[in-house]
Amino acid sequence: MEIRETSQAHIYGLILNTMGSTESGQLVALATTEEALKNWYESQKLEKRETIDGWNYSFKEGPIRYNNPLYKWKPESQDVFRHGWFDEWVNINEISKKPFRVDF
Numbered sequence: 001m002e003i004r005e006t007s008q009a010h011i012y013g014l015i016l017n018t019m020g021s022t023e024s025g026q027l028v029a030l031a032t033t034e035e036a037l038k039n040w041y042e043s044q045k046l047e048k049r050e051t052i053d054g055w056n057y058s059f060k061e062g063p064i065r066y067n068n069p070l071y072k073w074k075p076e077s078q079d080v081f082r083h084g085w086f087d088e089w090v091n092i093n094e095i096s097k098k099p100f101r102v103d104f
Contacts, residue, residue, distance in 0.1 A: 007092045012037045015076050015083045016067035019055060025076065025083045028064050037085055038073060045069070 012034050015025040031037035044064050050057040058069040068083070076084035 008089045009092055010087065010089055012085055012087045014041060014085050016064055016070070017081055017083050019066050019068055025081070026067075028067060034085065034087065041070075041073075 009032070012031045013027055014029040014031075014037055016028050017025050029037060029040060031040065041064075044059045044062060046058060046060055057065065059065050059067065068081075070084055071079070074084050076082055076086050078084065
């Protein structure tokens with residue numbers, strides 16, 4: 001008999017929508033705690049929204065510059081546009097397969 005052992009991690013992810021595509025969420029960050037994820041998200045915000053060529057930017061230059069901000073910090077399953085944060089248990093070897101990763 002062959003036995004496999006699987007190591008899992010509890011992760012928190014952030015799904016945001018790209019500007020101009022409000023119903024198309026994309027995973028933009030992963031963290032090991034909700035607090036770390038929220039702190040990173042808050043650190044990406046501009047002090048004041050910028051308008052350039054008719055587009056409103058809410059974030060600094062960086063990985064989420066072209067995304068819409070969250071209306072409230074709440075789980076994505078509760079948001080009308082299906083963006084927000086989520087948590088789940090994942091196999092350790094699956095984490096590297098996510099499209100974008102931010103280490104905290």
